[in-house]
Amino acid sequence: MILEVVSSSIIGGIYLAAKLKGGESPTNDHQKIKMIADAVGLKKNGQSIRIHRKYHPKNKHYTEYIYQIPLGLSLEDFQEKHQKFEDGLNNKQTRYLLSFKDLKKIDWKELRKINSLKELPEQFKRMFGEKQLIRKSVEMSFDGMLKIKVYDRAMPTYLPFRESVWEQCKKWHVPIGETKDGVHFIRLDDGHAVIAGTTRYGKTTFLHLLITTFLKLHPDEVEFSLIDLKSGLSFQRYKDCKQVINMAEDLSSAHSCLNDILQEMKHRKAWFKKLGVEKIQDVKQPITRHYIIIDEASNLDYRRMELKSKKDIEAAKFMYEQCKSWMKMIACEAASLGIYLIFSTQYPTAEILDSQVKANTITKICYRLDTGTQSYVVLDHTGAEEITIKGRAIVRTPDGTVQVQSYFLDDQQIEKVITPHIIIKARKDDEDETTGEDPGETGEDTLIIEPV
Structure with a gap:
């Protein structure tokens, strides 16, 4: 018997955790990489790649192998064989992930029947299912030497938000989700952002996370x-949150909202000039960051509305053109004032996402899109049309481009955060009403109905 009756739960737990999480040693992966390179012809004049060093960063999910490559070969030569390396490293190396929670599910009586280590994988498969299987993945880069990262975990396909992640946030950073390296943050206090993606793929979910985080x-x-x-x-x-100063849901109210923001920009410019500062980071006094979040910007287009009369069409066209002009001004001038535009749309065409708005956004988040053309409008390259997993996004910032699985923040988590900030606000009509002495008391405006 492999597992003895005495202390079987403790010894078995340690044994299984070691076997399941240990996997192959980095040396075996290195040997496989070298063998694969030789087998697919990545040699020159009889010379193979030569290991320089290997590196396993603390708290990371990968091991990095750094190689000297033969003269005459390039990174592109290796990237062309990328799938060969991944398939080779995963050949008969499917592994299981086991948590302490999973240990509680183990049928120890069943395990005691095992007489050979070779029987363990099938036993685990029956107990935990195929969902526990993971594949190693490979990333390649070159900085004078070939760097190959071998990840020991797959990117998740569904990621519930953990409130403990907020404790890791630096100021004005938002935890959008996770890459294979762990939690990925985006900074939103130094520029505007564009978020694109077809319906039901995670765009609005991220907007909820952004608002709730701040x-x-x-x-x-x-x-x-x-x-x-x-x-x-x-x-x-x-x-009804006290931090929400403008709320709009159609072209007319959006037009009014953007006009208010332009007035705020003028006020802040005058104030900054008086203080002798150029940008919000130089202001020593407390000042709020103002985020303008537009969900489905394409619906501003009057041509998407059901308007019948010529007068209504002309009025809507005027407001639409002004909104487009004002968004350009906000994109070009507002970030230094601490006013940031978060522009979100399902239909990122050149008409919807103006070139000046795009040019002045430093963060671009792209969920699944219908076409490569739409992907190119946002990211300047295709790829978003190939996304098939809900919540998966391509994130492009000045730091580079990464693929992320976004967090899912549920309604209970949102309500828990926003409830303390809810106040009862007067309606616009109520604010316009006279709240002092009843004007009817003077008799000047009193309607008197005489009995017949």
Whole structure:
């Protein structure tokens, strides 16, 4: 018997964890990489790649192998064989991940029947299912030497948000999700952002995470203008938060909202000039960051509306053109003032995503899109049309381009954060009403009905 009855749960747990999580040693992976390179012809004049060093960063999920490559070969030569390396490293090396929670599911009586280590994989498969299987993945780069990262975990396909992640946030960073390296943050206090993606793939879910993160971490330092052009359904839960100063759900209210923001820009410019500063980072006094979040910007287009009369069409066209002009001004001038545009759309065409708006956004987040052309409009390269997993996104910043699995923040987590910030706001009609002495008391405006 492999597992004895005495202390079987303790000894078995340690044994299984070691076997399941240990995997192959880095040396075996190195030998495989070299053998694969030789087998697919990545040699020159009889010379093979030569290991320089290997490196396993602390708290990371990969081992990096650094090679000297023969003269005459390039990174592109190796990238062309990328799939050969991945398949070779995974040949008969499918492994299982086991957590302490999984240990509770183990049928120890069943395990005691095992007489050979070779029987373990099938036993684990029956107990935990195919979902426990993972594949190693490979990334390649070159900086004078060939660097091959071998990851020992796959990127998740569904990622519930853990509130403990907020504890890792630096100021004005948002934890969008995870890469194979772990949690990935984007910084949103030094420029605008574009978020694109077809419906149901994660775009609006990320906007909820963005708003909730800033309400959680910076409740007294942030304010929002929310332009929800999907009938106001996406952002209605935030409308009574004290940090939400503008709320719009159609072209007319969006036009009014953007006009208010332009007035705020003029006020901040005058104030910064008086202080003798150029950008918000130089202001020593407390000042809020103002985030303008537009969900489904394509619905601003008057041509998508059901307008019948010529007068209505002309009025809508005028407001639409002004909104486009004002968004350009915001994109070009507002970031240094602490006013940031988060532009979100399902239809990123050149008409919807203006070139000046795009040029002034430093963060681009792209979920699945229908065509390579749409992907190119946002990212300047194709790829988003090939995404098939909900929540998977390509994130491009000045630091580079990565693929991320976005977090899913559920309704209970959102409500827990926003509830302390909800206040009862007066309706616009109520604010316009006279709240002092009843004007009817003077008799000047009193309607008297005489009995017949």
